[in-house]
Amino acid sequence: xxxxxxxxxxxxxxxxxxxxxxxxxxxxxxxxxxxxxxxxxxxxxxxxxxxxxxxxxxxxxxxxxxxxxxxxxxxxxxxxxxxxxxxxxxxxxxxxxxxxxxxxxxxxxxxxxxxxxxxxxxxxxxxxxxxxxxxxxxxxxxxxxxxxxxxxxxxxxxxxxxxxxxxxxxxxxxxxxxxxxxxxxxxxxxxxxxxxxxxxxxxxxxxxxxxxxxxxxxxxxxxxxxxxxxxxxxxxxxxxxxxxxxxxxxxxxxxxxxxxxxxxxxxxxxxxxxxxxxxxxxxxxxxxxxxxxxxxxxxxxxxxxxxxxxxxxxxxxxxxxxxxxxxxxxxxxxxxxxxxxxxxxxxxxxxxxxxxxxxxxxxxxxxxxxxxxxxxxxxxxxxxxxxxxxxxxxxxxxxxxxxxxxxxxxxxxxx
Amino acid sequence: xxxxxxxxxxxxxxxxxxxxxxxxxxxxxxxxxxxxxxxxxxxxxxxxxxxxxxxxxxxxxxxxxxxxxxxxxxxxxxxxxxxxxxxxxxxxxxxxxxxxxxxxxxxxxxxxxxxxxxxxxxxxxxxxxxxxxxxxxxxxxxxxxxxxxxxxxxxxxxxxxxxxxxxxxxxxxxxxxxxxxxxxxxxxxxxxxxxxxxxxxxxxxxxxxxxxxxxxxxxxxxxxxxxxxxxxxxxxxxxxxxxxxxxxxxxxxxxxxxxxxxxxxxxxxxxxxxxxxxxxxxxxxxxxxxxxxxxxxxxxxxxxxxxxxxxxxxxxxxxxxxxxxxxxxxxxxxxxxxxxxxxxxxxxxxxxxxxxxxxxxxxxxxxxxxxxxxxxxxxxxxxxxxxxxxxxxxxxxxxxxxxxxxxxxxxxxxx
Numbered sequence: 001x002x003x004x005x006x007x008x009x010x011x012x013x014x015x016x017x018x019x020x021x022x023x024x025x026x027x028x029x030x031x032x033x034x035x036x037x038x039x040x041x042x043x044x045x046x047x048x049x050x051x052x053x054x055x056x057x058x059x060x061x062x063x064x065x066x067x068x069x070x071x072x073x074x075x076x077x078x079x080x081x082x083x084x085x086x087x088x089x090x091x092x093x094x095x096x097x098x099x100x101x102x103x104x105x106x107x108x109x110x111x112x113x114x115x116x117x118x119x120x121x122x123x124x125x126x127x128x129x130x131x132x133x134x135x136x137x138x139x140x141x142x143x144x145x146x147x148x149x150x151x152x153x154x155x156x157x158x159x160x161x162x163x164x165x166x167x168x169x170x171x172x173x174x175x176x177x178x179x180x181x182x183x184x185x186x187x188x189x190x191x192x193x194x195x196x197x198x199x200x201x202x203x204x205x206x207x208x209x210x211x212x213x214x215x216x217x218x219x220x221x222x223x224x225x226x227x228x229x230x231x232x233x234x235x236x237x238x239x240x241x242x243x244x245x246x247x248x249x250x251x252x253x254x255x256x257x258x259x260x261x262x263x264x265x266x267x268x269x270x271x272x273x274x275x276x277x278x279x280x281x282x283x284x285x286x287x288x289x290x291x292x293x294x295x296x297x298x299x300x301x302x303x304x305x306x307x308x309x310x311x312x313x314x315x316x317x318x319x320x321x322x323x324x325x326x327x328x329x330x331x332x333x334x335x336x337x338x339x340x341x342x343x344x345x346x347x348x349x350x351x352x353x354x355x356x357x358x359x360x361x362x363x364x365x366x367x368x369x370x371x372x373x374x375x376x377x378x379x380x381x382x383x384x385x386x387x388x389x390x391x392x393x394x395x396x397x398x399x400x401x402x403x404x405x406x407x408x409x410x411x412x413x414x415x
Numbered sequence: 416x417x418x419x420x421x422x423x424x425x426x427x428x429x430x431x432x433x434x435x436x437x438x439x440x441x442x443x444x445x446x447x448x449x450x451x452x453x454x455x456x457x458x459x460x461x462x463x464x465x466x467x468x469x470x471x472x473x474x475x476x477x478x479x480x481x482x483x484x485x486x487x488x489x490x491x492x493x494x495x496x497x498x499x500x501x502x503x504x505x506x507x508x509x510x511x512x513x514x515x516x517x518x519x520x521x522x523x524x525x526x527x528x529x530x531x532x533x534x535x536x537x538x539x540x541x542x543x544x545x546x547x548x549x550x551x552x553x554x555x556x557x558x559x560x561x562x563x564x565x566x567x568x569x570x571x572x573x574x575x576x577x578x579x580x581x582x583x584x585x586x587x588x589x590x591x592x593x594x595x596x597x598x599x600x601x602x603x604x605x606x607x608x609x610x611x612x613x614x615x616x617x618x619x620x621x622x623x624x625x626x627x628x629x630x631x632x633x634x635x636x637x638x639x640x641x642x643x644x645x646x647x648x649x650x651x652x653x654x655x656x657x658x659x660x661x662x663x664x665x666x667x668x669x670x671x672x673x674x675x676x677x678x679x680x681x682x683x684x685x686x687x688x689x690x691x692x693x694x695x696x697x698x699x700x701x702x703x704x705x706x707x708x709x710x711x712x713x714x715x716x717x718x719x720x721x722x723x724x725x726x727x728x729x730x731x732x733x734x735x736x737x738x739x740x741x742x743x744x745x746x747x748x749x750x751x752x753x754x755x756x757x758x759x760x761x762x763x764x765x766x767x768x769x770x771x772x773x774x775x776x777x778x779x780x781x782x783x784x785x786x787x788x789x790x791x792x793x794x795x796x797x798x799x800x801x802x803x804x805x806x807x808x809x810x811x812x813x814x815x816x817x818x819x820x821x822x823x824x825x826x827x828x829x830x
Contacts, residue, residue, distance in 0.1 A: 286701025
């Protein structure tokens with residue numbers, strides 16, 4: 001049995017002029033995909049009657065499930081609700097549960113419930129109401145023959161709440177489909193084409209129901225296997241065999257068999273080894289620490305970073321010797337070595353990482369733009385490495401952080 | 416003169432299964448909008464031949480300009496290039512400039528140039544090549560009658576670089592003979608509707624060839640005047656008169672007459688006042704320092720940040736008293752006050768900023784999630800402020816940094 005095909009329509013001018021980044025679609029797609037429903041198209045249109053109707057016609061004709069977000073608020077430019085009422089040939093009726101909920105919200109906010117607020121409690125009589133406990137605009141579920149069309153508010157936490165409480169359970173019941181599973185192999189240090197070459201025979205030998213995708217990022221390439229089959233147990237086993245074969249072939253460029261960020265992989269190691277981490281950052285200006293602290297629970301192992309943008313901070317707080325900087329420069333193996341040693345001692349951590357470099361032209365350094373020295377150390381060993389990044393300031397900083405996290409990973413994994 | 420209608424097609428399975436959030440579309444929409452080009456639809460499809468062709472047919476029929484991103488890498492799942500070649504009835508030819516650039520990249524990375532890499536230098540002979548100095552996959556510009564179809568790589572910084580260097584200038588030439596100019600007024604601390612009310616008469620008095628757009632961000636609203644006219648000198652004068660009138664009316668909520676980030680506005684103040692800045696960051700984990708150091712030349716005034724994620728670093732490096740943390744908690748006015756005083760002294764700076772808070776549930780704090788204390792000080796005065804952010808971890812961190820930079824701006828401008 002083939003998968004259910006879905007489409008997502010997002011409504012709102014703010015999405016088209018680039019003022020808002022659409023995070024709802026990714027959330028919806030991820031969660032539908034876990035149910036085995038494939039999102040085949042996503043369309044964004046403005047708050048425009050004709051554009052919305054055109055999108056509805058097109059997407060309903062091509063998919064079994066259409067999820068619409070946005071355009072449900074109380075203001076003049078939110079036109080989705082009356083339009084859907086008309087589109088599905090219904091009439092607007094007051095929903096008592098929504099009305100009660102609205103009145104409670106108004107009371108709580110100490111605002112009078114006016115006649116015009118009644119409109120917010122009205123819904124098309126052709127829909128099943130999807131209760132919105134997080135806000136005022138209810139979601140709506142329409143059945144049209146074999147197809148399902150769902151309208152949700154655009155506010156992310158309201159959308160998520162209705163999806164989790166109402167939509168996903170109902171969809172699971174409504175549609176049966178094959179299992180869809182993913183397995184990942186995360187690699188670092190080699191490019192897409194190197195990897196493709198290396199696993200060409202494994203890729204060519206994949207059966208028709210398993211696909212391989214390359215997802216490149218800074219210094220890393222993620223390989224994602226996607227399989228579809230009736231039986232999830234067999235499929236899972238099959239995928240894991242393919243995953244293991246690829247990982248085995250790629251050897252030590254593999255850093256994880258799960259699609260999670262490198263900083264989270266590091267976090268797991270520090271937690272399971274009961275170790276602490278500290279940083280001394282010059283050219284990255286706190287950006288390595290920012291990545292580390294994006295991980296929830298990082299306070300269990302991350303003690304801090306000394307962002308020593310100026311040389312006197314390197315000397316005063318990290319104990320880098322003035323003579324070292326004078327003789328070798330702030331961007332040198334000698335300076336980064338003293339920085340990492342300083343971080344180990346001053347922050348009192350088990351593992352320290354230090355970085356110094358020149359992200360863009362200017363400053364008084366003699367070094368070539370893009371030159372970066374990094375060091376990582378524990379009480380027993382210390383490693384340094386020189387990098388050179390050829391991009392602009394922002395991109396060089398991104399690359400430095402990716403390579404820095406990778407250097408920490410290699411160090412703790414004794415590579 | 417009416418605006419040009421554009422559509423954006425993004426290609427890639429990773430967008431449909433929700434693994435990647437589409438930030439490219441927002442960037443493209445914003446920059447087209449500055450040229451006076453309106454994005455009317457955005458469509459995302461997977462790495463699927465029929466889906467891509469259907470999207471091309473539909474979007475080309477409804478728009479004068481179609482921009483396609485993604486699907487241009489060297490691997491098997493990147494099918495856009497051969498597909499576009501076929502779609503526009505061309506044949507693949509090796510582009511010498513691209514080939515030379517590719518070989519240089521491979522040499523620099525110390526990798527062998529493989530036979531399959533030759534394919535990356537091939538482009539349809541029906542397109543104008545858009546040189547990609549940041550990566551390996553070139554962009555492609557196709558003319559089809561009066562319409563323009565552009566294909567770009569999906570890697571964000573490669574897309575941005577090609578758009579800025581090649582696409583935007585060419586689009587200006589292709590679609591407009593008039594001069595197009597922008598002037599901005601950046602405000603902070605008041606909402607969109609307050610501002611709209613205050614400058615209503617000025618907005619209504621704008622001539623037809625000058626438009627005003629409101630671009631709200633975290634704690635800030637940018638007003639952008641866009642003018643189009645035959646004579647750039649007269650237009651520039653006109654725009655600056657309108658800009659001055661708006662800025663004058665809005666008084667001290669105006670923080671800049673240029674559309675630049677707040678960290679750059681801060682940088683100018685520190686340079687022209689020959690003053691230095693230092694930070695003490697707990698919950699932002701170096702993210703404020705990251706923003707400050709995104710500005711080229713920031714080493715002239717930014718000395719560093721003590722990222723004190725753990726309490727003992729707050730005590731040891733910043734001199735926060737243990738009793739203060741024990742009695743009031745790490746997230747308190749008392750602690751943030753001692754942090755900012757510590758930063759002033761330890762980093763030896765003229766102005767210091769400190770922040771401590773709880774970005775997501777967990778940890779041992781008694782405070783409500785989203786609670787943040789900030790402080791800013793110089794040798795004469797010290798200000799503290801409590802904030803509360805209701806979002807998830809990542810968004811709360813972003814909001815904290817925006818509000819923190821704004822707090823520094825208000826402090827140095829004595830507001």
